[in-house]
Amino acid sequence: MSLGRRGGLVALLAPAVVFIVFLFIYPFLYGLVLSFSDPSGSFTLANYERFFGDWWERRTIWVTLWISLPVTVASVALAVPFAYYMRRGIRGEKVITFFLIVPITLGTVLVSEGMLTYMGPTGWLNQLLMAIGVVAKPVRFTHNYWGVAISLLIQGFPFSFLMLLGYISGISPDLERASQMLGASRIQTFLRVTFPLMVPGIAISFCLSFVAAFSVFPSAVLLGEPSGPTRVISISAYHWAFEEFNFNVASAISIVMAAIELLVISGVLVWRNRMYRGASIVGKG
Amino acid sequence: MRGKFGLSGILFVIAIVVYVGNVLGILLTVILDSVSKRWYSGVLPHFLTTQWYAYVAQDHDIVNLLVVTFVVAFAVVLISILIAMPAAYALSRYEFAGKGLLLSLFLLPMIVPPIAYGIPLAMVLYKARLAARVIGVILANLVPIVPFMILILMPFIEQVGANLESAAQMLGARRPTIFFKILVPLALPGVFTAGILSIVKTISTFELTYLVAGGRSQTIVVALYADAYAAGARPPEAVDALAVIYFLTAMICLVVALRFVSPTQMVFKIR
Amino acid sequence: MKDFSRFTISEVTKRFGERTALAGLSLELRRGEFVTFLGPSGCGKSTALGCIAGLVPITSGKISIDDECIDDGRTKVPPERREFGMVFQNYALFPHLSVANNVAFGLKLRKLAKEAVAQRVDAALKLVHLDGYADKFPAQMSGGEQQRVAIARCIVLEPRLLMLDEPLSNLDAKLRIEMRYELKALHERLHVTTIYVTHDQQEALALSDRIVVMQTGRVQQIGTPEEVYASPANLFVADFMGFKNIWTGRVESARESGDGIEYSVALDGFTLKVRGAYREGDRRRAAIMRRLNDRREVWTAIRPEDVQLGGQGDNVVRAKVVQVEYQGQVSQVTAVAGRDTRIDLRPSAPVASGGTIEVRIPPEKVLVFADGEAG
Numbered sequence: 001m002s003l004g005r006r007g008g009l010v011a012l013l014a015p016a017v018v019f020i021v022f023l024f025i026y027p028f029l030y031g032l033v034l035s036f037s038d039p040s041g042s043f044t045l046a047n048y049e050r051f052f053g054d055w056w057e058r059r060t061i062w063v064t065l066w067i068s069l070p071v072t073v074a075s076v077a078l079a080v081p082f083a084y085y086m087r088r089g090i091r092g093e094k095v096i097t098f099f100l101i102v103p104i105t106l107g108t109v110l111v112s113e114g115m116l117t118y119m120g121p122t123g124w125l126n127q128l129l130m131a132i133g134v135v136a137k138p139v140r141f142t143h144n145y146w147g148v149a150i151s152l153l154i155q156g157f158p159f160s161f162l163m164l165l166g167y168i169s170g171i172s173p174d175l176e177r178a179s180q181m182l183g184a185s186r187i188q189t190f191l192r193v194t195f196p197l198m199v200p201g202i203a204i205s206f207c208l209s210f211v212a213a214f215s216v217f218p219s220a221v222l223l224g225e226p227s228g229p230t231r232v233i234s235i236s237a238y239h240w241a242f243e244e245f246n247f248n249v250a251s252a253i254s255i256v257m258a259a260i261e262l263l264v265i266s267g268v269l270v271w272r273n274r275m276y277r278g279a280s281i282v283g284k285g
Numbered sequence: 286m287r288g289k290f291g292l293s294g295i296l297f298v299i300a301i302v303v304y305v306g307n308v309l310g311i312l313l314t315v316i317l318d319s320v321s322k323r324w325y326s327g328v329l330p331h332f333l334t335t336q337w338y339a340y341v342a343q344d345h346d347i348v349n350l351l352v353v354t355f356v357v358a359f360a361v362v363l364i365s366i367l368i369a370m371p372a373a374y375a376l377s378r379y380e381f382a383g384k385g386l387l388l389s390l391f392l393l394p395m396i397v398p399p400i401a402y403g404i405p406l407a408m409v410l411y412k413a414r415l416a417a418r419v420i421g422v423i424l425a426n427l428v429p430i431v432p433f434m435i436l437i438l439m440p441f442i443e444q445v446g447a448n449l450e451s452a453a454q455m456l457g458a459r460r461p462t463i464f465f466k467i468l469v470p471l472a473l474p475g476v477f478t479a480g481i482l483s484i485v486k487t488i489s490t491f492e493l494t495y496l497v498a499g500g501r502s503q504t505i506v507v508a509l510y511a512d513a514y515a516a517g518a519r520p521p522e523a524v525d526a527l528a529v530i531y532f533l534t535a536m537i538c539l540v541v542a543l544r545f546v547s548p549t550q551m552v553f554k555i556r
Numbered sequence: 557m558k559d560f561s562r563f564t565i566s567e568v569t570k571r572f573g574e575r576t577a578l579a580g581l582s583l584e585l586r587r588g589e590f591v592t593f594l595g596p597s598g599c600g601k602s603t604a605l606g607c608i609a610g611l612v613p614i615t616s617g618k619i620s621i622d623d624e625c626i627d628d629g630r631t632k633v634p635p636e637r638r639e640f641g642m643v644f645q646n647y648a649l650f651p652h653l654s655v656a657n658n659v660a661f662g663l664k665l666r667k668l669a670k671e672a673v674a675q676r677v678d679a680a681l682k683l684v685h686l687d688g689y690a691d692k693f694p695a696q697m698s699g700g701e702q703q704r705v706a707i708a709r710c711i712v713l714e715p716r717l718l719m720l721d722e723p724l725s726n727l728d729a730k731l732r733i734e735m736r737y738e739l740k741a742l743h744e745r746l747h748v749t750t751i752y753v754t755h756d757q758q759e760a761l762a763l764s765d766r767i768v769v770m771q772t773g774r775v776q777q778i779g780t781p782e783e784v785y786a787s788p789a790n791l792f793v794a795d796f797m798g799f800k801n802i803w804t805g806r807v808e809s810a811r812e813s814g815d816g817i818e819y820s821v822a823l824d825g826f827t828l829k830v831r832g833a834y835r836e837g838d839r840r841r842a843a844i845m846r847r848l849n850d851r852r853e854v855w856t857a858i859r860p861e862d863v864q865l866g867g868q869g870d871n872v873v874r875a876k877v878v879q880v881e882y883q884g885q886v887s888q889v890t891a892v893a894g895r896d897t898r899i900d901l902r903p904s905a906p907v908a909s910g911g912t913i914e915v916r917i918p919p920e921k922v923l924v925f926a927d928g929e930a931g
Contacts, residue, residue, distance in 0.1 A: 008460075009375055016372035016391070016431065023428050024394050024402065031405025078300075085297050097548035099305045102312075105539045106532065107489035109510045113528045114311035116513075117318050117521070124310050127328065154308070162548055177611050178648035180635045182662035182713065192661070196652045207396070215398030217492055222513050234400040241404050242496075250404050258401040265396065 035252035047252035051236075057253075060233040061260065067220075067232065068213035071149050075156035075213075076164075076206050083164035084194065088173065097165075100158035112151050112222040116142055119150070147223035148230050152213050159212065160205040167201030168194075196275065203272035207265045214261055233257050315532065319525035337526035344519065345508055346501075347530065353419060354504040354534065357494075358487040361426045362480045368427075369434035370476065374468070376435065377442045391432045399429065399492040407496040417499030425493045430486065434479045441475025442468070481542045488535055505531040560587060560621045560716060563749065568617030570603050570773075577603040579773045580617070585717070588747040592760040595770035596796070601753045604770070605719055608751065609642055610635035621716065640717045641710030645725060647702045649694040655681070655705050656690035662713045680712035683742070700731045707739075711746060718750045724759060736762055757797055761785060769793050791855050791925045799857035799923065800900045803828075807854055810845070817845070821856055821924070825894020828856060829870040831919040843926045855925040858917060860888070863901035867916035875899055880909045891915065 038044045051057045086093060103111050119125045119141035126138040141147055171194065179189040217234040224230025233253065241250035319337055321330030341347065376388060394402065406425055407416060415421040445468060453463045491506045498507050509531050512524045563585035570578040578600045585591060593601035606612030608619060610632060619626040626633050649658050656677050663673045681687050684704035694702055703723060710718055723739075724732045740763055743750060754760055760767050761781040769776040769784060769792075777789035788794040795802060803823050810819035816833040875891035886902040891913060893899055899915060907913060 009379055009381060012371040012375035013387070015368040016435065017387075019368050019427065019431055020390060020394075023406065023424060025390075027406040027409045028402055030409055031402075034405070034408070081293075082297070082300070085293060096301055096305075098543065099308055101543075101548040102536075102539070103308055105485055105489055106535055107491055107506060109491055109506050109513065110315070110528055110532060110535075111311060113509065113513050113524060114315040117525070118307075118311045118314040124314060124328070125307070154311075157304075172646065172648065174644045174646060174648035175650060177609075177635075178642065178644055178709075179650075179661070180611070181609060181640060181642040182709065183636045183639070183665045184661075185634075185636055188665060193650055197650075199652075211396060211398050215400045215492070217400055218510055222510075234398075237400060237404055238496075241407070247408050251408075254401045254404045258397055261396075261398065261401070 031251040031254055034248050035255050037248060039248065047248045048256075050249050051252055051256065057236055060231055060236045061256070063230065064214055064216070064232040064234075065260075067145065067148055067152065067216060067230065068210060071152040071156055071213050072206060072210040075153060075160045075209050076202060078157050079160035079164050079205065080195075080198065080202065082161050083168050084190065084198075086165060087168045087171075097162065100162055103154050104159055104162075108151060108155065108216075108218045109222070111154055112147075112219040115147065115151055115154075115223060119147070142223055143225055145224065145229055148216065148220050151219040151223050152216055156209045156213055160209050163205040163208070164198065164201050167205075168198055171197050199272055199275045203268050207268050210264055210268075211261055214264075215257070233260075312532070315525050315528045318522055319529045321522065324522075337520070337522045340520070340523045341526045341530070344523065345527065349501060350503060350505045350508055351534065353422070353502060354488060356419060357422050357426060357504060358484045360423045361430050361487050362483045364423070365427055365431045365434045365483060366476060366480060368431050369438055369479075370472075373435045373438035374442055374464075377439045378447060391435055394428050394432050395436075399490075400496075402428070403493050403496045406493075410497050416497045417502055419502045421497045422494055422502050422504070425497045426487050426490055428493070429490070430483045433486070434483060437479040437482065438472065438475050441472050441478075444475075445471045478546055481545055485535070485538050485542050488538055505534060560749075562620075562622050563587075563717070564618075564620050565608065566618050566620075568604070568607055568619060569615045570600075570607055570612060571615045576773050578607060581607075581775060583768060583775075583778065585749055585751075586765075588749055590743050590750045590752065590763055590765045592752045592754060592764040592767045593770060594754060594757060594760040594767050594796070595776075596755055598772075599770040600773035601755075601770050602721060603773070605642075605721055605751065605753050608717070609640055609719060610638055638717075639713070639715055640719060641713060641715035642719045643703075643706045643710055643721065643723050645722045647694075647699075647706040647726075649702055649705055649709075651694055653693075654690065655686065655692050655694070655697075658694065658705055659709045659712050661709065666713075676712050680708040683711070683745075684708045684738075699727050700735060703727065703735060707742070711742075711748065715748065718748045720750065720752045722753055722755070724754070724756070732759075739763060769796065771796075788923070791857065794857045794923060794925070798859055800860050801863065801898070802855060802857045803897055804853055804855055806852075812845070818919075821854060823856070823894060824897050826873050826897070828917060828922065829919045830856065830922045830924055832922075832924055833920065846926070852926075857923045857925065858921055860900040860902045862918060862921040863899060864916040864918065865901065865903040865905055865907070866914050869916065870919050871917040873899070873915055873917065875913055875915055877907055877909050877911050877913055880907055889913075 035047050036043055036045070038046060086096075117123050121138040121140070125141065126135075129135045129139065130137075141150065175193055175197065176189050179193045180186075184192060215234050216232055217238070220226060220230045220232045220235060224232075226235050234257070237250050237253040237257065240246050240253060244250075317330060318324060320333050320335060322332035322334045322336075324330035372391075376384065403425070406428065410416040410421045410424065415424060449471070450463050450467060453467050458466065488504070489506060491510060494504050495507050495510060498504065503511075505527070509524070509527050512519060512527055516524070565581055565583045565585070568578060568581045569576065581600075581604050583591070593604055595601050603612060607614045607627075610627060613632070614627055614629050616629050618628040620628075624633075625631070626638060650661065653661065659677045659680055660673050663676060668676075677690070678687070681690060684707055686701065686704050686708065689697070689701065689705075694705065697705070706723070707720075720739075724735055727735060736759055743763075752760075752763060761784075764781055766778060767781055767784045768778050769789075771792050777784055777793045779789075784793065785797055788797050788799070791802065805821040805823040805828065808820045808822050808827065810817060816831060818829070818831050821828045821830060873893045875893035877889060877891045879890040881888040883902075886904050887907060889901050889903060889907050891899045891901070893915070899917075901915060
């Protein structure tokens with residue numbers, strides 16, 4: 001019986017394990033090995049030196065963080081009050097969530113392509129701003145930092161919002177009522193009960209939004225200045241892999257990317273555990 | 286809160302209007318631009334034309350792009366169901382040593398960004414002579430979808446309940462019978478949900494496909510990016526015409542998907 | 557404990573669109589009193605609680621304490637400033653706070669000194685027998701313990717009114733009786749004015765000074781446990797209080813005596829003699845006499861416990877036993893008399909299923925309701 005059970009278990013898990021080993025772990029380890037080897041295959045740190053030693057390459061980290069961190073913070077900071085406002089459902093919720101899911105589904109490429117015209121010098125947005133009289137000359141929204149940041153926000157905000165909305169609707173409304181009955185005003189209830197309970201959800205949505213923003217690629221090329229101010233780390237990795245065909249340096253950059261992300265994610269999780277000591281005990285939240 | 290409109294309500298409505306207005310603006314510009322002749326200024330274009338669609342049809346093998354896009358999407362979904370279903374079953378029914386480790390391993394591809402693991406993956410696929418072929422595109426797209434599928438399926442399987450299976454066993458059913466007669470029909474809604482979400486996701490996946498696709502194994506998004514990237518090579522209206530074709534493809538899938546799942550479900554599980 | 561002399565709820569109504577969830581609830585609470593809202597689910601008892609708490613906006617009516625208007629549908633004191641305490645059905649403990657911090661939550665909002673908070677939290681935890689639990693988290697505790705925390709969290713604030721919304725319904729049977737006992741002891745010790753909501757008539761009878769029986773948003777009866785148990789105001793209350801045998805019949809003859817009415821009611825197959833001890837001026841007496849004169853239908857009701865096995869005198873009926881359920885001290889027996897009249901009884905002597913028995917229905921234990929619509 002025990003042997004049969006174990007055999008069954010192995011059979012059930014085998015396809016998924018084979019899949020993850022061959023398509024994820026093996027490539028990742030392969031990349032790790034490549035990043036520490038020279039073209040002849042012997043061990044070297046030159047690939048990392050090449051990245052960190054070159055100011056032009058090294059600064060892609062700051063460029064990427066400089067775009068992705070503010071955008072992620074803004075997305076989540078905007079998402080929290082919106083999710084809070086809609087936690088009990090409101091009229092027109094379906095229409096609103098539909099418009100939120102559209103940019104996520106369509107993806108960066110289409111949004112960037114649309115933004116080029118819509119937010120361009122003669123696009124509708126500038127026409128509107130000038131007609132209202134907010135600005136006298138067209139504002140430059142594209143081919144700079146702001147183009148990339150806006151495109152990331154257009155996707156990052158609904159992503160964080162919908163995630164938080166799913167999370168917040170799982171918090172029992174009785175907890176807010178209980179807080180009120182104990183004498184807490186609406187603001188006190190938010191600060192002392194609702195927000196702390198949202199922390200795990202905020203942490204997760206921050207992590208996932210950050211991962212998406214940090215690996216920004218198509219919009220940094222199409223909407224930014226890929227040869228300068230918005231030369232992000234994924235452009236650099238792509239450049240080394242498919243334009244220089246130096247897979248060793250490209251792998252090193254990929255590893256650096258993954259490492260930075262894991263670093264930020266673990267930082268967020270540490271913060272979450274500080275904020276929410278009950279988390280490990282409460283489990284489901 | 287219903288019916289009462291305080292300051293927060295007004296701010297909320299303004300923000301939503303601004304957001305929806307911009308999204309609509311972006312989409313409408315793409316659509317209008319694709320059917321206009323020389324729309325460089327003014328609120329609306331002066332002449333409408335379908336010439337850019339003719340241009341795109343000549344420029345690209347549209348049928349091939351669509352076929353590849355859907356073949357990849359459906360193949361990825363079918364293969365990932367076959368891989369994910371047994372794994373999700375094992376993970377939600379059995380306790381075993383290393384289960385937590387295995388679960389976090391399956392989660393990893395959802396946390397690590399596609400570019401970071403996509404480049405080494407592309408190199409492996411090139412070495413195996415699988416890249417620049419539809420099969421390579423399918424393999425690459427499996428990486429984020431299988432874990433996603435496992436995560437969606439697990440709660441559905443847990444919902445079916447182990448006692449239902451015990452009941453069937455008491456009634457004399459054998460393991461395979463239980464699996465196909467009890468579990469599969471009852472978990473079908475979950476499989477369906479996971480499948481539809483995965484199709485929508487795969488159609489719009491850009492980075493992974495871009496890194497491994499080439500020539501006739503491109504999907505529509507990748508072709509669109511390539512056109513937009515080489516901005517000077519063709520008229521911008523023609524790029525927008527291709528964008529509209531992609532937009533329609535993705536929207537049809539989204540609208541179909543939204544008949545069965547809610548937007549919150551899509552995001553919470555997506556990515 | 558903050559004092560009040562008059563807590564008045566008058567004509568409080570709550571409508572959700574077309575549906576009236578609460579229709580004209582009027583009640584005067586006495587200080588230190590334990591009042592229970594009793595009724596099946598959907599009867600409006602929880603809505604009533606929400607209205608009093610201020611969590612549910614009222615459509616019309618007025619709630620006031622002495623001269624202070626708490627709520628009249630237009631202006632209302634928000635729940636956080638009513639100084640009421642509420643224990644929720646699912647306890648609603650804050651999962652991110654320790655037990656001590658849950659209990660201290662309200663005190664901290666009131667900006668009390670640290671030592672005073674700690675002292676009062678300790679005292680409250682001791683009161684609910686949870687000393688030593690201060691640093692635990694809600695998820696580490698059993699349902700009964702969480703329940704105590706929820707109670708401590710309220711009483712530590714010395715509320716003007718304590719409200720409990722089905723607090724025992726999530727506990728298992730044994731614990732429920734223990735907690736019921738403790739709630740009673742706590743109330744006797746603190747004398748905090750309490751509104752208790754339940755669907756369990758035993759809980760209501762055991763705990764309350766007064767019971768408000770509700771059905772479809774309307775108050776059916778307000779009275780002491782004895783009043784509600786012994787003389788339900790209508791068929792609904794009777795049914796709810798355990799008058800399981802309810803038979804319709806037609807009055808054949810009636811005679812008024814000094815302290816009651818004696819009459820016979822034709823049931824389906826046999827005649828029931830009834831002696832009702834209705835005092836002069838009792839509205840039921842007048843109503844029944846009116847119906848008697850009309851020779852209209854009446855409803856008779858008796859508890860299974862009051863039906864006797866065997867015996868002599870009036871109302872001895874032969875019945876065929878259709879089901880016997882052994883319950884230890886007594887059995888629950890269902891028998892059929894006349895053409896198709898079901899009689900439920902609880903004899904202590906053994907009864908064989910399928911056999912024929914003689915049962916006696918004591919005339920003075922039968923209630924008669926002229927108006928059956930409420931049931």
